[in-house]
Amino acid sequence: MKKFISKVKETLGKPFSESSDSYPQEFSEDYVELDTNQKGPKSKVMVRSFVLTDFADVKPLLDSLREGYTIALVNIRSLREADVIEVKRAVNKIKKTCDAIGGDIAGFGDDWIVVTPGFASVYRNKQTESVEVE
DSSP states (O other), X not given: OHHHHHHHHHHHHSOOOTTSTTSOGGGTSOOOXXXXXXXXXXXXXXXXXXXXXXXXXXXXXXXXXXXXXXXXXXXXXXXXXXOHHHHHHHHHHHHHHHHHHTOXXXXXXXXXXXXXXXXXXXXXXXXXXXXXXX
């Protein structure tokens, strides 16, 4: 056992050389080049308005929310006037995504919904109400 430990110490104590069998050749020329001019993730919060006229209009809204830097003001009047069932589907989809990202959602008035990412919340008073989907 002593021979084994001394052999390991001897092997670990030696510096690796490119000609050594213990140094893999595949690592001798590899390096990673980093672009230092690259900008990091977005750091500013954007407040965007969305108008839902069709259920398909929910997709760009959800994509923006998933990025994590968008507070969405959503006008649902056009969709509500066209089809109440579609409004329920759209709001349910938005609410599920909001819950998944840890955000907050509230309605104000009959025509507007505000959706925030996880770092923001909606102040609630008599004019704002929690969005409830049946």
